[in-house]
Amino acid sequence: MIEVHELRKVYGDRTILDGITASFARGQVVALVGPSGGGKSTLLRCLNGLESFDGGAVTVGGDRLVPGGAKANRAALHRVRQRVGMVFQQWNLFAHRTALGNVIEAPVHVKRVPLAEATERGKALLARVGLSHREGAYPHEMSGGEQQRVAIARALAMDPEALLLDEPTSALDPERVGEVLDVLGALAADGLTMLVVTHEMRFARDVSHRTLVLHGGRIIEDGPSREVIDHPKHERTRAFLGLDRR
Amino acid sequence: MNRLWWVLVLAMAVLSCRGRAVVVGGGLARVRAAGVLRWGGDIQGGEPYVYEDSEHGGRLTGFEVELANALARELGVRAQFVQNDWSALIPTLERGTFDVALNGVEVTPQRVGRVRFTRPYYIFGARLMARRNDPSVQPTLASLRGRRVGTLANRFSYELLRNVAEVVPYEGVEEPYIDLVQGRTDAVLLDDIIAARYGEPKPELRVVGDLADGYYSIALRPADDDLRAALDAALARITASGELERILRGANIFNDRQRRLVTWTDDDQRRMLGTAAAGQRFGWSHVALFGKGALVTLLLSALAMCLAIPLGLGLAVARLYGPPALSRIAGAYVELYRGTPVLLQLYVLYYGLAPIVRLNALSAAVLGLGMNYAAYEAEVYRAGIQAVPRGQMEAALSLGMTTPLALRRVVLPQAFRLALPSVTNDFIALLKDSSLVSVITVVELTKQMTITAVDIRGWGLPGALCALMYFTMSYPLSLLAQRLEARLARS
Ligand SMILES: Nc1ncnc2c1ncn2[C@@H]1O[C@H](COP(=O)(O)OP(=O)(O)OP(=O)(O)O)[C@@H](O)[C@H]1O
Ligand SMILES: [Mg+2]
Numbered sequence: 072m073i074e075v076h077e078l079r080k081v082y083g084d085r086t087i088l089d090g091i092t093a094s095f096a097r098g099q100v101v102a103l104v105g106p107s108g109g110g111k112s113t114l115l116r117c118l119n120g121l122e123s124f125d126g127g128a129v130t131v132g133g134d135r136l137v138p139g140g141a142k143a144n145r146a147a148l149h150r151v152r153q154r155v156g157m158v159f160q161q162w163n164l165f166a167h168r169t170a171l172g173n174v175i176e177a178p179v180h181v182k183r184v185p186l187a188e189a190t191e192r193g194k195a196l197l198a199r200v201g202l203s204h205r206e207g208a209y210p211h212e213m214s215g216g217e218q219q220r221v222a223i224a225r226a227l228a229m230d231p232e233a234l235l236l237d238e239p240t241s242a243l244d245p246e247r248v249g250e251v252l253d254v255l256g257a258l259a260a261d262g263l264t265m266l267v268v269t270h271e272m273r274f275a276r277d278v279s280h281r282t283l284v285l286h287g288g289r290i291i292e293d294g295p296s297r298e299v300i301d302h303p304k305h306e307r308t309r310a311f312l313g314l315d316r317r
Numbered sequence: 318m319n320r321l322w323w324v325l326v327l328a329m330a331v332l333s334c335r336g337r338a339v340v341v342g343g344g345l346a347r348v349r350a351a352g353v354l355r356w357g358g359d360i361q362g363g364e365p366y367v368y369e370d371s372e373h374g375g376r377l378t379g380f381e382v383e384l385a386n387a388l389a390r391e392l393g394v395r396a397q398f399v400q401n402d403w404s405a406l407i408p409t410l411e412r413g414t415f416d417v418a419l420n421g422v423e424v425t426p427q428r429v430g431r432v433r434f435t436r437p438y439y440i441f442g443a444r445l446m447a448r449r450n451d452p453s454v455q456p457t458l459a460s461l462r463g464r465r466v467g468t469l470a471n472r473f474s475y476e477l478l479r480n481v482a483e484v485v486p487y488e489g490v491e492e493p494y495i496d497l498v499q500g501r502t503d504a505v506l507l508d509d510i511i512a513a514r515y516g517e518p519k520p521e522l523r524v525v526g527d528l529a530d531g532y533y534s535i536a537l538r539p540a541d542d543d544l545r546a547a548l549d550a551a552l553a554r555i556t557a558s559g560e561l562e563r564i565l566r567g568a569n570i571f572n573d574r575q576r577r578l579v580t581w582t583d584d585d586q587r588r589m590l591g592t593a594a595a596g597q598r599f600g601w602s603h604v605a606l607f608g609k610g611a612l613v614t615l616l617l618s619a620l621a622m623c624l625a626i627p628l629g630l631g632l633a634v635a636r637l638y639g640p641p642a643l644s645r646i647a648g649a650y651v652e653l654y655r656g657t658p659v660l661l662q663l664y665v666l667y668y669g670l671a672p673i674v675r676l677n678a679l680s681a682a683v684l685g686l687g688m689n690y691a692a693y694e695a696e697v698y699r700a701g702i703q704a705v706p707r708g709q710m711e712a713a714l715s716l717g718m719t720t721p722l723a724l725r726r727v728v729l730p731q732a733f734r735l736a737l738p739s740v741t742n743d744f745i746a747l748l749k750d751s752s753l754v755s756v757i758t759v760v761e762l763t764k765q766m767t768i769t770a771v772d773i774r775g776w777g778l779p780g781a782l783c784a785l786m787y788f789t790m791s792y793p794l795s796l797l798a799q800r801l802e803a804r805l806a807r808s
Contacts, residue, residue: 121711149717157715163708167731177716180726222712229716 072097072132072232072264073118073155079126080113080288087113088124089288095233095266100259102275102296103268105285106311111268112160114285115235118266119155120148131155132232153181156226158236162218164210170197170221171206174228182229189228196224200254216247220254233264240271252278272312276300284308344541345392348416354389354396357410358420359403363490364514365568366421367398380568381419384438387560388535391551404471404488404767407432408776410536416544418536421508423473429590431774433545434534436552436581437589438561440574442527443474444512447504448497449523454504456526458482464503467493470764471771473531474506485678485758486768491515492668496758497522499671501678510570530574532589556581599778603769607779610765611786617682617754617761618747624687625747626740629694634724636695637702647695654692660753662689667757682754690747697739701732738805741798745791762786 073095080088087110095101103111116122118129123140130136131154134147141148165173174193178184184192197203200220210218219239226234239255240248252271256278259265269275275282275296282299284292284307291305303309348354358367358381370378377398389396399415406418407428423441424434445461447454454460461482468474470486478484485502487493493505494516505516509527516522535552537545555561556578565571577585635647654662663685667676676684705728713723752763760768766783770776 119715121715149719152715153717157712159708159712159715161708163706163712165709165712165727167734176726177713177718180722181717225716 073266074130075114075118075127076130077127078114078117078124078129080110080117080122080124087288088117090127091285091288091290092127093283093290093293095264097232097264098262099281100263100265100279101267102279102282103266103285104270104272104275104282104311105291109285110288111285112237115157115237115266115268118235119152119157120144121157153229154232156229156231156234158219158222158226158234158239160238160242162210162215162222162242164218164221164225166210169207169209170202170213170217170224173210173221174225177225178228193224193228196227197221199227199257200224201250214247215243216250219243219247219251223251223254223258227258233266234258236265236267236269238268238270240269240274272300284311286311344416344537344544345547346543348392348394348544352394354385354392354394354417355399355415356385356396356417356419357399357401357406357415358418359401359406361489362403362421365510365570380564380570381421383564383567384561385419387555387564388548388551391554392547407536410538413538416537416541417548421510421533422536423508424532424534424589425471425473425476426591427471427476427771427774428536432536433539433542434536434590435545435548436586437532437534437578438552438556439510439533439565439570440577441531441533442509442574443477443506443529443531444509444516444527445504445506445525446494446497446512446516446522447525448500449521451503454525456528458528461504461506465501467496467502467505467758468507469493470768472507473529474508477529478506486755486760486764487758488756492758494519494522495668495671499675501671501675513570534589553581599769599773599775603773603779604782606765606769607762607782607786610760610762611790613759614748614751614762614787615790617679617686617759618744618751620683621686621690621751622744622747624683625690625694625743628687628691630698630729632691632695633698633702634729636699638720638724651692651695654689655696659686659689659750660756663754663757678754678758681757682751682759685757686747686751686754690743693743694740697736697743698732700739701734701736702728704735705731735805738798738802741794741801745794745798748791748794749787 075091075093078088078091079086091114103114105111113122117124120136123138125138128135128137131151134150134154136144136147136151165176168176171190171193174196175189178189178192179186194203194206197206200223202217202220202224205213205217213221240251243251248271252274255265255267255274259278267279279296282294282296283290284299284305286307292299292303292308299308300312303312360368365380367377367379367381369375382398385396385398401409401414403420406420406422409415410418410432422428424437445454445456454464458477458481461478464482465485466478466482467485467487468478469490470488475484475486490507490511493502493507496502497505498519498521504525506528508531512524517524535548561578562571562575565575632647632650635643636651639647663681666685667678667681709727709731710723713727714720718726751761754761755764762783766779769779773779
């Protein structure tokens with residue numbers, strides 16, 4: 072349902088993404104791994120139009136993003152973002168809203184869902200990520216793990232067809248990582264399409280169906296997760312995984 | 318808190334020590350010893366009193382310059398001009414900055430009780446002017462009952478009009494006639510010299526008549542009575558010799574009224590001075606007027622802020638998120654309004670634009686202050702918006718919000734919270750800046766204070782009360798700002 076074709080992204084004279092082509096099927100859980108600076112975050116941000124790009128195209132459902140930023144993509148951008156949710160490494164919860172307020176904000180004001188209905192839905196979503204008891208808490212009153220789970224619930228509230236997650240656990244204390252991974256595992260089991268940038272090889276191997284290795288702006292390895300992680304073909308992948316296991 | 322009260326009490330104590338003459342007695346000897354007669358005046362009063370002649374390299378000119386020179390010569394000394402704001406001539410005289418005030422100082426009961434006056438050197442008529450097409454204004458005070466009449470605050474004419482007409486007090490001599498032409502007032506009552514120069518040349522206006530005679534005299538400190546006597550004698554000599562007439566004719570202001578100067582007697586002098594008004598006591602009626610002034614100040618500031626907040630928000634958003642052209646316009650607005658004095662902006666808005674849009678004084682004041690403060694608010698919000706982490710906007714966009722919706726629902730509410738302490742502080746500053754609107758005839762707290770100070774011949778109590786009222790209005794706001802800042806620091 073997401074097609075990436077020859078995607079190129081340049082910062083000044085540095086090529087960050089150097090012709091990425093890939094397609095992601097509905098229901099697929101994909102792990103995006105690779106060394107720091109390989110372009111993982113940039114790719115993810117291009118997929119929902121937070122970042123403009125310089126060549127190629129991104130197609131989500133029937134909507135196509137092309138180079139040229141917001142000007143060139145005005146209509147498509149809006150629809151793509153509603154179809155593809157995003158969860159940030161730093162959560163980015165709305166600081167002036169409670170957990171529930173964060174979750175219902177977009178349904179009420181973008182989709183115009185009646186408040187009562189959105190609230191009911193929001194509470195159900197918070198329950199799903201195990202935060203029923205934190206509905207009224209403000210972001211600064213919550214732990215990182217709680218905030219990340221609220222961020223996931225907030226993205227889910229827009230009924231996205233796919234979810235993009237950028238290192239959802241890397242900013243968390245080790246003891247909080249599990250609670251977020253559990254939620255992601257449950258979502259994967261429910262058949263949600265997910266593209267997850269991660270350094271958690273256990274998660275990549277056990278939960279994701281497919282793993283992509285990004286290096287220097289290119290996909291250097293792409294295959295079923297167990298195969299890629301247990302028997303990497305590319306020497307750089309081996310180096311990267313070796314480092315990671317140490 | 319305690320310390321604050323002490324500062325306040327101390328300030329009031331300092332203020333209530335009335336400025337008394339520092340120099341005592343022997344004025345004549347002092348002037349002779351110094352060899353100069355220092356006379357205070359304001360060149361802004363313009364022609365024909367004292368002014369800088371632009372055709373002669375800014376040389377000091379005017380009939381009062383010639384008069385001062387003649388009198389100094391009679392005393393055997395040199396005359397030296399000291400520039401001073403007209404409205405503060407008497408207090409400055411009392412401080413001892415110059416020996417005499419000689420600049421169209423009219424003999425009014427309030428001043429008689431405060432300074433010594435020589436015999437007059439000019440007799441003027443309080444001249445009433447109205448629009449040519451308005452026959453309803455008659456040459457009597459009674460016909461002015463309930464009408465809007467322009468004049469200068471605390472002048473002879475102002476005293477005549479009080480309790481009769483709705484007085485509109487101006488601070489310059491040209492503006493009353495501009496507003497009369499514009500229809501903002503029904504008539505103007507001012508000294509004939511002023512009327513002849515600034516009112517009569519306007520074809521839309523007509524002279525209705527002269528309502529009363531008034532006198533220009535030289536004012537001195539009570540302690541300098543010997544100097545007063547010497548000046549009286551000198552004046553009598555140059556009046557008798559015809560020199561005064563020649564000076565007045567030179568300025569084109571001699572008329573039949575001035576013949577009385579030649580036959581001036583002690584009785585005339587007594588009649589002119591009248592019974593020295595006992596000086597009003599500062600009482601509840603004044604406090605009530607101050608209350609009204611404070612209300613005007615508060616209302617004005619609140620309305621101006623109500624304009625400045627949304628306008629400033631619009632400017633900040635336009636500057637940060639608008640298309641390039643709009644962003645540049647918003648930037649230019651901010652720089653223009655911050656880079657020029659509010660006083661000038663008020664002036665342009667009220668007088669300059671009068672032929673195009675005729676705002677009443679209060680609307681012009683609200684609009685002028687509001688538009689000025691919008692520039693400052695815009696910068697406060699811009700800083701606030703930029704202090705909201707980028708991730709907030711990105712999160713909103715990633716949820717399918719458009720940029721305007723994300724701004725409205727996510728970024729601005731947070732930016733506003735960040736900006737709130739500064740906005741509160743700006744409101745406090747605005748409370749005080751609002752006193753500038755007296756140039757466009759709005760009588761607010763400070764203007765009320767200056768008017769009352771003249772009435773009761775003292776700045777102490779009115780000044781202290783005025784300060785107290787400003788403090789009462791701004792201190793709670795200041796506390797609020799502190800509390801908001803503390804709350805912000807905690808979250
Ligand atoms: N705004 C920017 N301007 C210039 N260079 C940038 C910008 N954003 C990212 N880059 C560069 O692009 C490259 C890819 O960055 P990206 O964040 O996509 O890497 P990443 O794979 O997510 O790395 P990490 O694992 O550290 O998050 C990096 O070299 C980075 O320095
Ligand atoms: Mg990254």
